[in-house]
Amino acid sequence: MQIRISQNDGTPIYQQVVSQVRLLVSSGRLAEGQQLPAVRKLAEQLLINPNTVARAYRELESAGIVVSRRGSGVFVSDSCSPLSRREKNRILNDRIDALLAEAVQLDFDLENVVTLVRQRGLRFCKGEKK
Amino acid sequence: MTDNVIDLRSLSRAFGKKQALQNVTFSVPKGSVFGLVGENRAGKTTLLKHAFGLLKASSGSIAVFDLDPVQEPAAVLGRIGYLSEDRDLPTWMRVDQLMHYRSAFYPSWDHDYAKELVTMFDLDVKQRIRSLSRGQLARVGLLLAIAHRPELLLLDEPSSGLDPVVRRDILAAIIRTVADEGRTVLFSSHLLDEVQRVSDHVAMLHGGQLLLCDRLEAVLSQHSRWTIRLPDRIQVAPNIPGGVSCRGEGHEWSVVCNGRHEQFQRWLLEHNGKVIEQATPSLDEIFVARVGG
Numbered sequence: 001m002q003i004r005i006s007q008n009d010g011t012p013i014y015q016q017v018v019s020q021v022r023l024l025v026s027s028g029r030l031a032e033g034q035q036l037p038a039v040r041k042l043a044e045q046l047l048i049n050p051n052t053v054a055r056a057y058r059e060l061e062s063a064g065i066v067v068s069r070r071g072s073g074v075f076v077s078d079s080c081s082p083l084s085r086r087e088k089n090r091i092l093n094d095r096i097d098a099l100l101a102e103a104v105q106l107d108f109d110l111e112n113v114v115t116l117v118r119q120r121g122l123r124f125c126k127g128e129k130k
Numbered sequence: 131m132t133d134n135v136i137d138l139r140s141l142s143r144a145f146g147k148k149q150a151l152q153n154v155t156f157s158v159p160k161g162s163v164f165g166l167v168g169e170n171r172a173g174k175t176t177l178l179k180h181a182f183g184l185l186k187a188s189s190g191s192i193a194v195f196d197l198d199p200v201q202e203p204a205a206v207l208g209r210i211g212y213l214s215e216d217r218d219l220p221t222w223m224r225v226d227q228l229m230h231y232r233s234a235f236y237p238s239w240d241h242d243y244a245k246e247l248v249t250m251f252d253l254d255v256k257q258r259i260r261s262l263s264r265g266q267l268a269r270v271g272l273l274l275a276i277a278h279r280p281e282l283l284l285l286d287e288p289s290s291g292l293d294p295v296v297r298r299d300i301l302a303a304i305i306r307t308v309a310d311e312g313r314t315v316l317f318s319s320h321l322l323d324e325v326q327r328v329s330d331h332v333a334m335l336h337g338g339q340l341l342l343c344d345r346l347e348a349v350l351s352q353h354s355r356w357t358i359r360l361p362d363r364i365q366v367a368p369n370i371p372g373g374v375s376c377r378g379e380g381h382e383w384s385v386v387c388n389g390r391h392e393q394f395q396r397w398l399l400e401h402n403g404k405v406i407e408q409a410t411p412s413l414d415e416i417f418v419a420r421v422g423g
Contacts (some may be wrong), residue, residue: 005140005327007323007326007327007412008412010348010409010410010411010412011408012350013327021279039309040309043305043309043412044302044305044306044309046327047160047298047302047327047328048304048305048327049163049308049327049328049329049330050305050308051310051330052330103405
């Protein structure tokens with residue numbers, strides 16, 4: 001499980017862990033039933049406070065992304081797939097909001113942004129086919 | 131018995147005319163990673179030395195495990211691991227001799243763990259202390275501080291002047307220590323990004339006084355940083371009510387607020403200013419705002 005902590009954006013560290021695990025799960029890089037690293041191990045790997053990891057895991061659990069089985073660890077929950085579509089939308093929506101905020105700063109209106117996205121999209125798809 | 135490992139009550143200490151600590155009161159909860167931040171000579175080392183019983187409170191008190199470390203060193207010091215800023219290890223000893231010597235002081239010295247650390251830190255135990263590199267010296271100091279699995283780990287500027295690889299080792303040791311149920315770490319540091327990463331509590335000292343002390347999360351969420359644009363160019367930082375610091379020039383200024391920012395927003399409205407960005411500042415930015423402001 002590869003997670004990167006950035007201290008330059010103001011996002012609290014536990015939220016960074018939460019959103020990256022969500023991303024890993026909805027992109028399938030963490031499969032249903034797969035075990036997550038133990039709190040202590042992930043804390044040592046990321047060099048962050050173990051309580052921060054524990055808090056992220058609790059949050060993921062209450063969101064239904066993971067289940068913790070007493071004594072054996074934390075696992076990606078089986079019932080994750082129905083969430084996945086909504087989850088994917090949520091992740092993309094966050095990015096779109098950031099894009100729109102920047103667009104407003106630069107005096108682009110919505111139509112301009114949509115046009116630009118379409119143009120970039122076409123180029124992106126061509127690149128994919130090569 | 132309280133849930134605090136260290137309790138400072140109005141602790142003051144002067145060296146001649148210089149007031150190193152003034153009326154400092156706070157507690158270090160059990161199981162926390164407590165970051166002590168401040169400029170050079172802010173009083174961090176003096177405070178840690180009091181906790182380790184190297185200095186006696188000139189007024190006020192400090193209790194460690196509910197005991198006075200000066201009065202009852204035997205009951206306190208064996209449960210503490212201490213890494214001093216200048217490391218002060220006997221230069222003529224070999225690493226293995228020093229480990230043997232230190233282990234005699236601590237009934238709880240864990241020989242297997244010490245061996246494990248030697249391997250992990252890639253130490254040559256036959257080397258003399260004087261011939262160690264700066265990074266290896268720090269690792270030896272760290273090993274000696276943690277091999278008896280102390281309940282409380284005191285680290286004075288453990289990372290300063292070290293390369294990123296050694297800093298990683300030190301942070302990992304802090305995390306490993308606290309992950310062991312109930313153990314507590316109090317460390318001082320200049321590297322605020324490290325403090326923000328590993329601590330759950332933070333205290334800020336400035337000129338011997340306690341500027342703030344809270345859970346890290348509370349410190350971060352109480353402060354806010356605003357980038358504003360003013361209609362007129364100004365050369366001198368405006369005095370903004372509710373702002374702890376204000377930096378910039380001309381039209382654009384960056385303001386750090388603490389707590390309620392209604393006053394600041396009212397001021398902004400009165401001066402026809404516009405908010406360009408609002409963000410949560412990093413601990414580093416808060417420190418600069420509070421201390422340099």
